[in-house]
Amino acid sequence: MATKKSAPRAFDQVETWVFDLDNTLYPHHLLWQQVDDRIRAYVAEFLKVTADEAFRVQKDYYKRYGTTMRGLMTEHGVDPDHYLDFVHHIDHSPLEPNPALGDALEKLPGRKLILTNGTVAHASAVLKRLEIDRHFEDVFDIVAADLEPKPQAITYERFLKRHDVVPTKAAMFEDLSRNLEVPHTLGMTTVLVVPSGQREVFREDWELEGRGAPHVDHVTDDLAAFLEDALKA
Template identity: 50%
Template structure:
């Protein structure tokens, strides 16, 4: 991990900007994931006739084994992924506030911009619309486009790059989970970990936290908007 502050020169080669969605483009304090997490637990409980505690334990076990609860359920049980995605993303989006300054910072970046999420497209579209930033992205690459293979699986990134003809060595990726930056780093991307503000208590469960992946992180920021402003090309005067 570099201790050098970001500058336009460090990102001058970047022509593609890739953003995770949840807890990256909106603040972790919005805590949408608490809703998703609860709905996943309810889904597991109903599917297997488990009580809440047992369903929660199994959900986390599946997450650890396969990277997402959906992947774990598909590996062990014959479930309908479309039904799962529809149910767990039936959310109250009122905690998401419009972020016009973030939108301006994204719009000012040179080149192409994408959302790459382990969620589904409708969830990403609803969230980005609420933020007021949807129009700034060329496309959303979701779990369905990845053929239900989630980050951090290398093949998911390969499918994303191939679909959009992206050169990893000329891209930057922004994520809230360091383990999802391992493959981007090997592909030559600039990697940026987005974390909660330093005075904000993280809302994630312990199982979400990443330790041991700092070598894959080039930069860390607790203010995505300001970071994007910092790395934008300096206008030529005159």
């Protein structure tokens, strides 16, 4: 017998709004090919393997460890600083200002924070290109997480402690369902963001699953409009 999903949590108690970065605040196909290519190039050079084998390793580690970097660190002792500098050395110019999202963020009551498996430098470049950087209090990145990526529970615990966030008074916005399991368990209201362009980026089936999962309170393909509606509810 299927388990009945409980009513989705609302936003009336939310004081802290927590956002993933890539593919949440903007459609990742605008930048992802650059990052994806650089990750694969790094894996190929570091492991001295073909591009096809690098692709396989890249996706395998991403699924099993949360990030390709974590897999390379665990199994091959890669230098995380060198890896992060290399893979995020990209052109951010394809991103354009998003005034609708900026207006929606402006109206949200309370604090706004970024929780990303990327770096502060990459997040800062993205937020500036979107012209929404002024709305965010801080960026909690993979370095602040001691290189432990989402969906590891310790990452969320470190984030909540660092920024003194009460999970039952917070909302989490993410593009991967599995990254919302721990936040929901902790008491956060969860939102799965599925922007357009999902198939323009290579995404495996598991990355697109989970829209109807019990730990997903809400699903949207238009973040700005969703935030506007959330304030009216």
